[in-house]
Amino acid sequence: MAIFREAELILPSLYMLDSSGGFIRTKDLIVALTNRLTPTGKDATLIAGRNDTHFSQKVRNLVSHRTLDNLGLANYIEAKNGLQITVKGKSHLVANQLTIDYLMENNFSWGDVKPALVALSDPKTEIDIFKEIFEGDTGATKETKIYKRSKELRDAAIDTFLKDYGALSCNICLFNYEETYGNAGKGFIEVHHKTPIYMYKGADQVKTIEQAIKNLAPVCANCHRIIHRTRPPYTIEQVAEIYQKIRTISP
Known part of the structure; x- marks a missing residue:
């Protein structure tokens, strides 16, 4: 399976934002998502000449590309280099709460969680x-x-x-x-x-x-x-x- 797209990290990121009281710094988001999802394979390999894995770079891009900001789900706080969840972001999380809780809290392996998160990245898809x-x-x-x-x-x-x-x-x-x-x-x-x-x-x-x-x-x-x-x-x-x-x- 191909490396994650940023859209596939939206719900996991909102989950971590909410779990952190609504705000999380970029470096802490990378650590939290890596520890919780434990990516393997190419996702876990280092990018040539970088300290980032393919997965951590994708999380970093999610922030730097203002993906959540553009969707109105979170605001980037430059002074703190982190994300603040918005009301819309909280609502989006709540709408998918039971599913994302199930995927994030049951310690499923990376290979098993990833396809479900890919499916959930399409707003038209419901599981x-x-x-x-x-x-x-x-x-x-x-x-x-x-x-x-x-x-x-x-x-x-x-x-x-x-x-x-x-x-x-x-x-x-x-x-x-x-x-x-x-x-x-x-x-x-x-x-x-x-x-x-x-x-x-x-x-x-x-x-x-x-x-x-x-x-x-x-x-x-x-x-x-x-x-x-x-x-x-x-x-x-x-x-x-x-x-x-x-x-x-x-x-």
């Missing part, structure tokens, strides 16, 4: 996300549709896990809630999103769910938390390797 939800979660009013959609995905995934594995055991440590807690644990497992799960507005949800299940995995609560402790997240295989090493050396 519906499927959030990771847990047993006992309830949908907040503004998230009711997302919750219902995500629960359908979760339920379909559990049915598939039972069909494929014969039981709901953690893919990493093999912990099984029903074996440990009896009926209280029956049907209980957390469902991990290996990649962002979303669909374009108007797409067939049933087909999307059928495809999405391939990128889901059953995990216990402990292993799930470990997966998401790093950015980008550990893979299931990496956590399984860590788990097996500890099991091997433990008395």
Whole structure:
């Protein structure tokens, strides 16, 4: 995939502006976006004769070209060499808040987040996300549709896990809630999103769910938390390797 265009960094930049209280200096924006999105491949390579990577240069260009200013989403404060979010910028962020939160806060890998941000860079493109939800979660009013959609995905995934594995055991440590807690644990497992799960507005949800299940995995609560402790997240295989090493050396 080609190097990011500036338009594809608009929502992530507004997210960081808002997270920083509405203002952020250019150098801090570069660090924040790099740490959060952890670009890889060509995006992460240094430009010949420069201290900037292709990604950091694109962020720098976003500011120097006044991209956000021209769209009325932020004002460049020259004296502070930084950006101040505007009311319009805040409104644009709020309109896409659930989607950008999902992409920025779940520690998905760069290769998985990038296509979604590319899609979102087109104002005419809308995507519906499927959030990771847990047993006992309830949908907040503004998230009711997302919750219902995500629960359908979760339920379909559990049915598939039972069909494929014969039981709901953690893919990493093999912990099984029903074996440990009896009926209280029956049907209980957390469902991990290996990649962002979303669909374009108007797409067939049933087909999307059928495809999405391939990128889901059953995990216990402990292993799930470990997966998401790093950015980008550990893979299931990496956590399984860590788990097996500890099991091997433990008395």
